[in-house]
Amino acid sequence: GDKEAEVVHSLAKWKRYALKKYGFSLGEGIYTDMNAIRRDEETDNIHSIFVDQWDWEKVIRKEDRNLDFLEETVKTVYKCLRKTEQYMAIQYDYIDLILPKDITFVTTSELEEMFPDNTPKEREYYFAKAKGAICVMQIGDKLANGEPHDGRAPDYDDWALNADIIVYYPVLDIALELSSMGIRVDEKSLKEQLDKAGCPERAKLPFQKAILNKELPYTIGGGIGQSRICMFFLRKAHIGEVQSSLWPEETIKACEEHGIQLL
Secondary structure, three states: OOOOOOOOOOHHHHHHHHHHHOOOOOOOEEEEEEEEEOOOOOOOOOOOOEEEEEEEEEEOOHHHOOHHHHHHHHHHHHHHHHHHHHHHHHHOOOOOOOOOOOOEEEEHHHHHHHOOOOOHHHHHHHHHHHHOEEEEEOOOOEOOOOOEOOOOOOOOEEEEEEEEEEEEEOOOOEEEEEEEEEEEOOHHHHHHHHHHOOOHHHHHOHHHHHHHOOOOOOEEEEEEEHHHHHHHHHOOOOHHHOOOOOOOHHHHHHHHHOOOOOO
């Protein structure tokens, strides 16, 4: 019994493989319940070393790889978030509705134009605070100032067709990302993004090769933070109030002082 086994680190890659392996057809998809440890995570009120996400992936047609299709998908996810908030507001007296009826779409370059002197995180904060709920699109490519809005791996999301759902969270006065999704790379965008990321040699790896050879289905997929949405819907101040994790000594002390009960 000296077999070598590997823990799958990229769920996004596994899901796309799975859709082919299990013979999913157009418009069908899977969702997964993901639990992972990110031991190097800098922890704070919204970051834990324990990550729990619902992840989903769906088979689409090549011609669905466009912004309209992405935006429709985002609206569907957002509608579910709003319905959940409405349910919570009916169940609990202390919860008021804070999500706006519609989510506002914005690209990273539009944000850069609006807030040229701010960092990407600050831009998200100001815009989310103004609109209540925003969808930031086209993350990963270089902006006008030569820097990307945020890092994105070159081999799963198409940088021109991805989106983050971010809401303004008054409890902590922050922009809170609840979900990240994207239409996945095809043979053309994969090659371009590997070149831009300075790692064209990755094209020889099995997953990347399968995409370049058009052996895997075209897909859209994303993740929704379980603890993040629990925290948001329950209006909690710390992610440790809705999940059990490990925290630095100073976090435990600070939470005790502020009457915050960590699980």
